[in-house]
Amino acid sequence: SQQGEEDPQALSIQEGENATMNCSYKTSINNLQWYRQNSGRGLVHLILIRSNEREKHSGRLRVTLDTSKKSSSLLITASRAADTASYFCATDAYSNYQLIWGAGTKLIIKP
Amino acid sequence: DGGITQSPKYLFRKEGQNVTLSCEQNLNHDAMYWYRQDPGQGLRLIYYSQIVNDFQKGDIAEGYSVSREKKESFPLTVTSAQKNPTAFYLCASSPTDRGATGYTFGSGTRLTVV
Numbered sequence: 456s457q458q459g460e461e462d463p464q465a466l467s468i469q470e471g472e473n474a475t476m477n478c479s480y481k482t483s484i485n486n487l488q489w490y491r492q493n494s495g496r497g498l499v500h501l502i503l504i505r506s507n508e509r510e511k512h513s514g515r516l517r518v519t520l521d522t523s524k525k526s527s528s529l530l531i532t533a534s535r536a537a538d539t540a541s542y543f544c545a546t547d548a549y550s551n552y553q554l555i556w557g558a559g560t561k562l563i564i565k566p
Numbered sequence: 567d568g569g570i571t572q573s574p575k576y577l578f579r580k581e582g583q584n585v586t587l588s589c590e591q592n593l594n595h596d597a598m599y600w601y602r603q604d605p606g607q608g609l610r611l612i613y614y615s616q617i618v619n620d621f622q623k624g625d626i627a628e629g630y631s632v633s634r635e636k637k638e639s640f641p642l643t644v645t646s647a648q649k650n651p652t653a654f655y656l657c658a659s660s661p662t663d664r665g666a667t668g669y670t671f672g673s674g675t676r677l678t679v680v
Contacts (some may be wrong), residue, residue: 490668490669495654496673497570497656497672500670500671503667513646529609553614553624556609557608558606559608562610
């Protein structure tokens with residue numbers, strides 16, 4: 456089942472700029488998670504935000520969650536070439552034992 | 567270091583052949599998952615297991631089979647009944663309390679039909 460939708464599908468920015476990706480979902484959730492996937496590799500868990508949290512930070516990452524709008528955003532500040540990857544959001548509704556995944560945002564950082 | 571090991575990294579399958587993808591974790595996680603990823607797409611769940619000797623079908627289980635005889639191991643067999651198996655396969659694990667942490671993924675197996 457796919458309930459998350461990331462926006463934009465692709466994003467290309469200059470190194471040093473900030474990158475913002477958005478995720479919308481359809482059902483009530485217990486938490487929302489963001490993952491990074493480098494080309495041809497597995498996914499790496501970046502950050503988890505619970506439904507009762509509105510904002511969370513981890514290093515250069517800032518995640519916000521608006522449960523009234525069923526949306527989340529991931530901000531990467533001061534982007535680096537190593538940030539080039541696909542970013543996925545996943546929602547955990549606890550209704551079953553599955554995360555529901557979006558299709559991802561492909562981020563390209565130009566040197 | 568704890569983690570998930572998937573093998574092989576690349577696998578080639580002939581028409582009508584069954585192949586098995588290996589997934590081993592030493593994180594002491596109860597739950598394990600198999601996902602399929604097609605180019606430019608998100609993840610689709612094939613099977614998952616919450617405890618040893620028990621597993622459930624995901625969204626695209628047809629043509630696949632799994633076993634969970636040990637906590638550490640969750641192998642996936644792609645059978646000849648899977649008509650379009652060429653894809654990137656990802657194994658993941660998580661603790662039972664998923665509210666505290668996310669999933670840990672392996673590095674994937676790329677399966678190609680020749």
